[in-house]
Amino acid sequence: MGNLSYKTQRKIIMICFLTIPLAMLLLFTYYPAVRLVYLSFTSWDGISSDISWIGLENYKEVFLNPDLFGVFLHQIPYALIGIIQNVIAILFAVILNSKLRGRNFFRVLMFLPYIMNAVAVAFMFQYVLDTTNGSLNGILGLLGLDSWQQSWLGNESLVNFSLASISMWRFMGYNMVIYIGALQAIPGDIYEAAKIDGSGRFQTLWYITIPNITKIIQLNMFLTLSGALAIFDLPYVLTKGGPAGASQTFLLKTTETAFQFNNFGLASAMSVVLLLMTIFILGLQNSVINGKGE
Known part of the structure; x- marks a missing residue:
């Protein structure tokens, strides 16, 4: 040397x-x-x-068998509630980025669910959503809303929305922290100029804040939608895909195909399809956002 x-x-x-x-x-x-x-x-x-x-x-089996490709419909509630989750996260980020007393405490409080173990969260909400002894039905009963009491994990039309709501509770604080970081990167002079020009809070949010954090919104939306496609832990722990396969997800079906039915070839094809779906969503999202930017 x-x-x-x-x-x-x-x-x-x-x-x-x-x-x-x-x-x-x-x-x-x-x-x-x-x-x-x-x-x-x-x-x-x-x-x-x-x-x-x-x-x-x-691949023919994946696309032509409704029992395989059709389970993507079960993941639509995760995508819809994920979009709502990002909207709420932006609102909380704007509020907690202002000069609010105790804002750091509220930031930590909102972020805490994200650092909790996913399986622990699932078991916790198993008691919350329990039909007979669950705290959610108990609170509804105390409020006199007995007609609203449901079998949250046993109703085929509600189970995916219930599971997606748990994901929203867990990940909203994470998205909020990312949005807060993006908001703090926006120069304060822009807001001062907007205030001098008579811009209201909604106008400032819509015409200044949102355009300046578009890239972060794009990133979070991609993570949200790809996460909705690859959801596994909550339905696996709480429902095992039930009732009657109503909460079966594509990833849950993939692992079942591989390890329960020992069809690793078909499971591999399902994994490739999931990857291609993720790439497609990323491309579609980029084209939509870039198209609006133009």
Whole structure:
């Protein structure tokens, strides 16, 4: 090394430092991804060494079987409530970014649900939404709203909205903190100029705040929608996909196909379809937002 120039030594050191991370990236990310795509064109039970090439049959099964592709309809409530979650998070971010007494306390209070374990949150809400002894039905009874009492996790038309509401409670504080960071990056001079020009609070929010945090909204919406597509923990812990498969999600169906029915080829195709759906939503969202920006 002593006979080498400084520039050459620096290149060697950089290559040495990059070798291990790149090797791990290839081994644990790109190789499994390529292997997944390959298996999606095969019929494999996950155990035997016999892997039969069947072409596009798995993808035909995914798109033509309503029991597989149709479960995406169960995830629409997650997407709708996720959009509402972002709207509420923006409103709370605007409020808690102002000179409000005790704002740091309220920020921490709103952010706490996000740091809680997902399984612990699911078990907690199992008691909240319980039909007979649940606190939600108990509160409705105390308020004289007995007609509003429901089997929140047993009603096929309500179960996905109930589960999505839990996600909103857990992730709203996380989105709020991101929006607060974006709001603090907006120069205060813009708001002062708007105030001098007679701009009201709604006009300031609509014409100054929202346009300046569009990129952050775009990021949060992508995370929200991709999370709605890949929801797994809440229905798995609380309902196991019930009642009568009403809360079955695509990812839950994928793991069931792989580990319960030992059809890893079909499960791999379902995973690829989920990835393609995520990419499609990202592209659609970018085109819509960029189109409005123009």
